[in-house]
Amino acid sequence: MATLEIRDLHVTVEADNATKEILKGVDLTVKQGETHAIMGPNGSGKSTLAYSLAGHPKYTITGGTVTLDGEDVLEMEVDERARAGLFLAMQYPVEVPGVSVSNFLRTSATAVRGEAPKLRTWVKEVKEAMERLNMDPSFAERNVNEGFSGGEKKRHEILQLELLKPKIAILDETDSGLDVDALRVVSEGVNRVRETGEVGTLLITHYTRILRYIKPDHVHVFAGGKIVESGGAELADKLENEGYEAYTKGGASE
Amino acid sequence: MAEAQNIPVGSTTAGSIAVAAESTVATRMSAPPSFDVQDFPVPHGREEEWRFTPLERLRGLHDGTAVATDEGVRVEVQAPEGVTVELVDRDDPRLGKGGTPVDRVAAQAYSSFEKAGVVTVPKETVLTEPIRIAVHGEGGTRFGHQVIELGAFAEAVVVIDHTGDAVLATNVDYILGDGAKLTVVSVQDWDDKAVHVAQHNALIGRDASFKSVVVTFGGDLVRLHPRVSYAGTGGEAELFGIYFTDKGQHQEHRLLVDHNNPHCKSNVVYKGALQGEDAHAVWIGDVLIEAKAEGTDTYEMNRNLVLTDGARVDSVPNLEIETGEIVGAGHASATGRFDDEQLFYLMARGIPADEARRLVVRGFFAELVQQIGVDDIEERLLVKIDEELEATV
Numbered sequence: 001m002a003t004l005e006i007r008d009l010h011v012t013v014e015a016d017n018a019t020k021e022i023l024k025g026v027d028l029t030v031k032q033g034e035t036h037a038i039m040g041p042n043g044s045g046k047s048t049l050a051y052s053l054a055g056h057p058k059y060t061i062t063g064g065t066v067t068l069d070g071e072d073v074l075e076m077e078v079d080e081r082a083r084a085g086l087f088l089a090m091q092y093p094v095e096v097p098g099v100s101v102s103n104f105l106r107t108s109a110t111a112v113r114g115e116a117p118k119l120r121t122w123v124k125e126v127k128e129a130m131e132r133l134n135m136d137p138s139f140a141e142r143n144v145n146e147g148f149s150g151g152e153k154k155r156h157e158i159l160q161l162e163l164l165k166p167k168i169a170i171l172d173e174t175d176s177g178l179d180v181d182a183l184r185v186v187s188e189g190v191n192r193v194r195e196t197g198e199v200g201t202l203l204i205t206h207y208t209r210i211l212r213y214i215k216p217d218h219v220h221v222f223a224g225g226k227i228v229e230s231g232g233a234e235l236a237d238k239l240e241n242e243g244y245e246a247y248t249k250g251g252a253s254e
Numbered sequence: 255m256a257e258a259q260n261i262p263v264g265s266t267t268a269g270s271i272a273v274a275a276e277s278t279v280a281t282r283m284s285a286p287p288s289f290d291v292q293d294f295p296v297p298h299g300r301e302e303e304w305r306f307t308p309l310e311r312l313r314g315l316h317d318g319t320a321v322a323t324d325e326g327v328r329v330e331v332q333a334p335e336g337v338t339v340e341l342v343d344r345d346d347p348r349l350g351k352g353g354t355p356v357d358r359v360a361a362q363a364y365s366s367f368e369k370a371g372v373v374t375v376p377k378e379t380v381l382t383e384p385i386r387i388a389v390h391g392e393g394g395t396r397f398g399h400q401v402i403e404l405g406a407f408a409e410a411v412v413v414i415d416h417t418g419d420a421v422l423a424t425n426v427d428y429i430l431g432d433g434a435k436l437t438v439v440s441v442q443d444w445d446d447k448a449v450h451v452a453q454h455n456a457l458i459g460r461d462a463s464f465k466s467v468v469v470t471f472g473g474d475l476v477r478l479h480p481r482v483s484y485a486g487t488g489g490e491a492e493l494f495g496i497y498f499t500d501k502g503q504h505q506e507h508r509l510l511v512d513h514n515n516p517h518c519k520s521n522v523v524y525k526g527a528l529q530g531e532d533a534h535a536v537w538i539g540d541v542l543i544e545a546k547a548e549g550t551d552t553y554e555m556n557r558n559l560v561l562t563d564g565a566r567v568d569s570v571p572n573l574e575i576e577t578g579e580i581v582g583a584g585h586a587s588a589t590g591r592f593d594d595e596q597l598f599y600l601m602a603r604g605i606p607a608d609e610a611r612r613l614v615v616r617g618f619f620a621e622l623v624q625q626i627g628v629d630d631i632e633e634r635l636l637v638k639i640d641e642e643l644e645a646t647v
Binding site: 054055056057077078079081082083087088090093094095096097098099100103104107108111112143144160164 | 559590594595596598599600601602603604605606607609613614615617618620
């Protein structure tokens with residue numbers, strides 16, 4: 001069973017000619033089949049955790065370890081991490097002009113699966129996945145994220161999640177900027193992947209709203225660059241009622 | 255309309271649409287067109303037409319110090335049956351009909367060549383095989399003149415290949431009879447040290463179609479000046495360009511479409527990718543719609559993709575309109591970067607860095623490559639683009 005283990009992770013970022021520590025000792029274990037929600041106020045370092053795990057060059061790891069099934073993730077290049085089974089659904093997916101969605105998806109699936117998918121089954125697979133996400137077929141011919149609405153970008157991220165079938169999926173504020181209908185469609189996509197039991201999900205969010213659609217097994221409160229409280233789904237209810245105030249005042253925040 | 259996005263530091267993208275009684279395209283040149291090099295002062299680099307060009311790398315083409323060598327540049331013409339291939343003297347009446355040199359190097363070439371090449375496709379002759387002209391440099395210096403003339407309703411594809419190492423200044427005239435169709439592919443696949451300066455003059459007959467595909471990969475300095483004018487109404491010009499500017503290279507394309515007759519069309523699309531320190535691409539797109547050219551339909555576009563830091567693009571579209579009685583006129587210029595965020599996004603989906611770059615660059619050029627319409631050239635271009643990418647990643 002695939003397991004992502006994060007131990008005492010420290011991460012810094014360069015900003016305004018100064019080095020700033022954002023993550024200050026994160027400990028977390030995510031197993032295949034589990035769903036963990038990481039909730040926290042703005043600026044708590046949630047997204048830094050997501051991008052550090054994916055290997056974004058902006059962030060420097062200064063301490064700790066991250067392993068996937070015992071393999072050292074921090075030693076891997078960005079593309080190697082993806083091929084090892086890590087997937088990051090991004091909050092702000094970037095435009096890639098000149099590259100069509102269909103070409104992008106196929107290139108990506110070929111890289112992750114280690115061989116080019118058979119054309120006939122592939123076309124069907126993509127078509128059906130797009131239908132389930134209420135995406136128009138013309139979408140495949142557009143350039144990656146170019147001119148996409150906020151909702152289209154998120155659907156496109158979840159489409160990739162469904163096609164690439166990672167071991168560990170990190171969803172960085174996938175709910176932000178979505179109206180209720182889009183949120184439901186996107187959440188259903190995530191749930192389809194979860195129901196296979198083959199993915200461990202790390203759901204990063206500021207709001208409790210998405211947790212009505214995607215039920216977490218574990219909820220962690222993130223503040224001041226680390227996890228300050230962990231619990232079950234009931235912890236989300238507490239946050240819904242009381243907000244993050246208790247965590248940001250008590251000296252846990254930076 | 256002009257648009258400019260994501261301009262890298264140190265670049266200019268200045269667009270303008272001028273509605274004027276007097277053309278600034280003509281008046282901003284430092285001297286009027288002439289066949290005689292003496293009519294042009296030696297440029298010092300601040301002139302409008304020379305301000306982007308590193309004169310010190312022209313190997314003396316601009317100041318009279320370049321001397322033609324007897325050997326060292328070979329020109330070979332391969333033509334299918336029915337085509338006439340000649341070498342003619344300077345006084346041949348067919349020379350210089352396409353256009354007049356507009357700068358000192360073009361005039362130097364016209365004043366200095368000894369024999370000119372003339373390739374003629376007789377009227378109503380439709381070729382099924384391309385005419386191929388191979389220009390291969392072995393370290394020599396050459397001033398050349400080439401005429402390609404199609405009679406009325408003739409159809410031909412001409413591929414001009416430039417390879418090796420040379421210092422070359424030429425004028426190339428394309429003369430299209432009424433209803434003729436000519437596609438010219440000029441490939442600049444030079445070695446690293448080559449210097450190539452050329453003026454291309456297309457004169458498009460009534461209802462004739464001209465397609466020019468300029469492909470520039472190599473050379474230390476390449477400066478091309480494709481120009482189009484119309485000999486009658488109903489002519490069409492498509493000017494496509496692809497360039498891949500590497501470390502230290504200067505590649506400059508200066509286009510002019512002179513709508514001097516009514517009801518003609520022109521469509522200009524140039525796309526370039528740049529990579530490496532001091533890679534410098536210059537694109538000047540001048541379109542002039544003269545007062546008598548009612549019914550004109552024109553569009554010009556330049557797109558650049560900057561792949562690494564240290565590269566520079568200067569892109570200047572310029573449209574001058576002397577009549578409002580036209581079908582359409584527009585221009586666009588944009589320079590984008592393949593940046594770290596795009597690379598991260600593609601890599602985060604398992605795609606290795608070099609493949610990510612290839613995906614983006616092939617995608618960028620693909621649409622334009624498909625419009626060339628000459629199969630073996632399209633294939634060769636895609637291979638070449640991949641080679642260029644592999645050379646530096």
